[in-house]
Amino acid sequence: MDKLILRTGSPGSTIDPAVYGHFAEHLGRCIYEGIWVGPDSPIPNTQGIRNDVLAALRALKVPVLRWPGGCFADEYHWKDGIGPKEQRKRMVNTHWGGVVEDNSFGTHEFMLLCELLGCEPYINGNVGSGTVQEMSEWVEYLTFDGESPMAQLRAKNGHPKAWKVKYFGVGNESWGCGGNMRPELYADVYRRYQTFVRNYGENKIYRIACGANVADYKWTEVLMREATRFFDGLTLHHYAWGPGPDWESKGMATGFAASEWYNILQNARRMDELITRHSAIMDQYDPEKRVSMIVDEWGAWYKVESGTNPGFLYQQNTIRDALVAGLTLNIFHKHADRVRMANLAQTVNVLQSVILTDKEKMLLTPTYHVMRMYQGHQGARVLDLTLPENPVLAGDPSLPRFSVTASVDQAEVVRISICHLDPEASATLDLTLPPEMVGRKVVGEVLTAPKMDSHNTFDAPEAVKPMAFTAFRSTAKGLELTLPARSVTVLTLRN
Ligand code: AHR
Numbered sequence: 029m030d031k032l033i034l035r036t037g038s039p040g041s042t043i044d045p046a047v048y049g050h051f052a053e054h055l056g057r058c059i060y061e062g063i064w065v066g067p068d069s070p071i072p073n074t075q076g077i078r079n080d081v082l083a084a085l086r087a088l089k090v091p092v093l094r095w096p097g098g099c100f101a102d103e104y105h106w107k108d109g110i111g112p113k114e115q116r117k118r119m120v121n122t123h124w125g126g127v128v129e130d131n132s133f134g135t136h137e138f139m140l141l142c143e144l145l146g147c148e149p150y151i152n153g154n155v156g157s158g159t160v161q162e163m164s165e166w167v168e169y170l171t172f173d174g175e176s177p178m179a180q181l182r183a184k185n186g187h188p189k190a191w192k193v194k195y196f197g198v199g200n201e202s203w204g205c206g207g208n209m210r211p212e213l214y215a216d217v218y219r220r221y222q223t224f225v226r227n228y229g230e231n232k233i234y235r236i237a238c239g240a241n242v243a244d245y246k247w248t249e250v251l252m253r254e255a256t257r258f259f260d261g262l263t264l265h266h267y268a269w270g271p272g273p274d275w276e277s278k279g280m281a282t283g284f285a286a287s288e289w290y291n292i293l294q295n296a297r298r299m300d301e302l303i304t305r306h307s308a309i310m311d312q313y314d315p316e317k318r319v320s321m322i323v324d325e326w327g328a329w330y331k332v333e334s335g336t337n338p339g340f341l342y343q344q345n346t347i348r349d350a351l352v353a354g355l356t357l358n359i360f361h362k363h364a365d366r367v368r369m370a371n372l373a374q375t376v377n378v379l380q381s382v383i384l385t386d387k388e389k390m391l392l393t394p395t396y397h398v399m400r401m402y403q404g405h406q407g408a409r410v411l412d413l414t415l416p417e418n419p420v421l422a423g424d425p426s427l428p429r430f431s432v433t434a435s436v437d438q439a440e441v442v443r444i445s446i447c448h449l450d451p452e453a454s455a456t457l458d459l460t461l462p463p464e465m466v467g468r469k470v471v472g473e474v475l476t477a478p479k480m481d482s483h484n485t486f487d488a489p490e491a492v493k494p495m496a497f498t499a500f501r502s503t504a505k506g507l508e509l510t511l512p513a514r515s516v517t518v519l520t521l522r523n
Contacts, residue, residue, distance in 0.1 A: 029508070031416050032432065033460045034444065039409035039436055041364035044320075045091040047357070048399065048406050049150070051325060051371035053098035054133070055124040055378050056340030062376030062385050063141065064133040071388050076133075077141055080390045081376060084383055085145055088396070089403050092195065094150040094324055094371045095138050099123040099205035101197070102156030106166045109134020110185050123205065125339030135170065139191050148194045150236075150324070150371070155199030155221055156207040164224035167196065171231040195234050195369070197324070198222050201265065202238040203247060211250035214238065218251075222258050236322055239263035240306060248306045252313040261322040261369065262310070266302055267329040267379075268295035268352055281330040281344040282481040289348055289451050289480050290424035292328055296352040297427075299326065300359045307366045320368035323360070327373045327380030327395075328352045341378045345393035345484075347477040347492055347514050349380055353398040354447040354516040355431035361410050362433070372399070384484075391489035394482075397475050401494055401518045404443045408435035413444060421450055429455060442468075442521040448511040451480045461506035461521075468521040470507065472497030476515035 052058050065071045065078050072079045096104050100123060108117040109131040116131040142149040151170070153163040168178035173190040182188070198221050200206045202214045209217065218237050227233055237255060239262040240247040251262060269278050270291040279288045303321065310319060328349050329341075336342045353372070360367050372395070376383045382396035413434035421427045431447040442465065448455060461468075474497035477483075482492050497517050499510040511517055 029456045029458045030419060030429070031460065032457045033414050033416065034434055034462060034465070035412040036436065036442070036462045036465070037412065039411055042407060042409050043361050043364045043405050043435060044368040045406035046148070046369035047360045047364070047367060048090070048403065049092035049094065049369055049371040050090055050375045050382070051094040051098070051373045052375045053378065054096050054100045054104070054121060054129055055098060055374065056337065056342055057377040057385065058374050059133050062383070064137060066132060074144060075140060076137060077144060081383055081385070082144055084390070084392060084396070085375070088382065088399055089406065090145050090147045091406065092148040092150050092369060092371070093142055093145065093375070094152060094197070097152060097200055098325070099201065101152040101200045102154050102158070102206040104154055105158065105162065106135055107162075110136065110181075123339070125337045136185065136187060149191075150195035150197065150369075151193060152197035152200050153221070153225070155202060155217060156205070160221055160224050163198070163221055164226065167193070167225050167233070168228070172228040190228070190231070192231055193233065195236060196225055197236040197238070197263070198225065199238045201241065203241055203244065206238065211247045212254070215251055215254035219255050219258050234260045236261040236263060239322070242266050243302060243305070245305060245309060248309045252310055256313050256319060259319060261320040263322045263324045264302065264306055265325040266299055266323070267325070267327060267373070268292050269329040270295050278329060278331050281333070281349070282346060282483060284481060286423060286451065286480065290421070290427050292348060293351060293355065293449055294424070294427055296328065296356055297359070299323070299356055300362070303359065303363045303367060307363065310366065317366055321363070321366045323367060323370040325373045326356060326370060329379055343379060345381060345384070345395050346481045347394050347475070347483070348480060350394035350398045350475055350492075350516055351447050351449060351514070352380065353395045354402070354445065355449070357398070357402055357405070358431045358433040358445065358447065361405065361435065364410050386486050389486045391484045391486060393484060394475060394477070394492045397492070397494050398516050401473050401475065401516065402445060404437065404441065404520065405433070405435045405445070408437040408443065410435050411442065423451065440523065444519040444521070446509075446511060446517045448513065448515045448517070450513050452513055454510060454512050457509045457511060458503070459506045459509060465521060466506060467502070468523060470500065470519055470521055472500065472517060472519045474512065474515055474517045476512040480514065
């Protein structure tokens with residue numbers, strides 16, 4: 029039996045709730061249909077935002093939402109999305125399917141969504157095809173409360189009071205779709221644009237610079253060397269995909285070979301190495317860790333579902349994705365001293381979504397359930413939870429069987445989360461607790477499913493859902509747990 033040891037000695041860093049953030053781009057059916065149906069829709073809505081999705085996201089306690097992109101952000105001109113709907117410009121969404129974007133969801137609608145969710149807005153400004161003036165005016169429009177052209181325009185459009193905006197990103201993937209810049213150029217461009225991202229009144233903006241693509245360590249080095257003092261956060265993007273070496277050889281979300289189970293989980297685990305190595309570079313320039321690493325795009329990326337627009341990035345979501353989510357959150361917890369925001373891509377109907385919709389129907393994905401099961405970790409402090417030996421799996425001898433994390437919240441409630449990556453067999457774990465915790469009241473929840481690609485459909489929306497976890501017994505030193513294959517388990521220990 030494998031051993032798991034919890035030590036409560038001195039709790040580590042606080043897990044910033046923003047690590048449980050989401051990302052919603054004008055891409056496919058994420059914003060349109062997934063979130064926004066318009067006030068005249070037969071789908072029940074609140075001022076145009078669909079009620080079922082709203083309720084599901086509220087239950088997740090979404091801390092922060094990133095918008096409007098992604099690649100779309102660097103083509104988005106915010107003034108096209110304000111004012112009377114019938115006068116808003118129609119444009120082509122060149123990145124994502126070449127469809128018409130009618131701008132009916134713009135700044136006011138996004139801020140309303142954040143208000144209804146009770147989350148922080150994270151707005152990504154346009155550097156690639158936008159001007160400094162345009163970005164500067166957007167910040168003025170959003171946050172300036174006095175008398176100014178943009179504050180007047182906002183009032184004319186029905187919102188006299190300024191909003192609070194905490195997070196602002198200056199460009200997205202500026203090494204790629206956001207302008208194909210080299211890091212030296214972007215560092216200078218960033219310094220210039222951010223100068224005009226002003227703090228008005230009490231509103232203090234957390235400035236976020238575009239960071240590296242996956243393992244581009246040179247990008248991080250140059251940005252930290254040339255511009256550290258001008259930003260609060262530096263981003264990192266990493267998607268888990270495979271099995272082939274090139275982008276075109278991505279696998280499917282369902283119906284995949286057993287080897288792809290291991291391949292995707294290995295790819296997701298790579299996040300640990302990426303954060304470690306980018307952080308080491310950041311440490312050289314910022315040893316006090318003032319600057320946050322913001323993983324504002326992460327998740328699994330597969331081929332689109334057959335018969336869907338290739339530009340819409342619509343994919344199913346299985347128990348494998350639940351494990352991708354769980355183990356990635358565990359990695360973020362481990363690096364809580366540097367990673368202070370992360371945004372799962374993307375909220376509804378795009379990539380590793382938490383929600384899928386089909387017209388008036390909605391379902392929660394296995395990934396949703398993990399985000400909900402883990403929410404007690406938000407704002408808690410990391411505890412030392414170790415597996416003295418983490419055995420590897422028969423199907424891939426370089427993939428450890430378990431990924432684990434633990435935290436303690438302000439009410440002294442301890443949570444232990446365990447991802448069991450074996451697709452075939454169950455396992456037992458001997459959990460040693462600190463003496464003062466032996467005998468505490470334990471409540472458990474588990475998410476598992478019969479097959480590697482089990483998922484929810486609109487005909488069977490609850491095929492994969494969490495259940496109470498009762499497969500444990502007390503021992504002299506703690507608990508003995510029996511974990512099903514392909515499972516995410518969360519234990520809550522209360523006094
Ligand atoms: O999330 C989909 C796309 O992936 C985003 O628009 C872009 O930033 C990234 O390449």
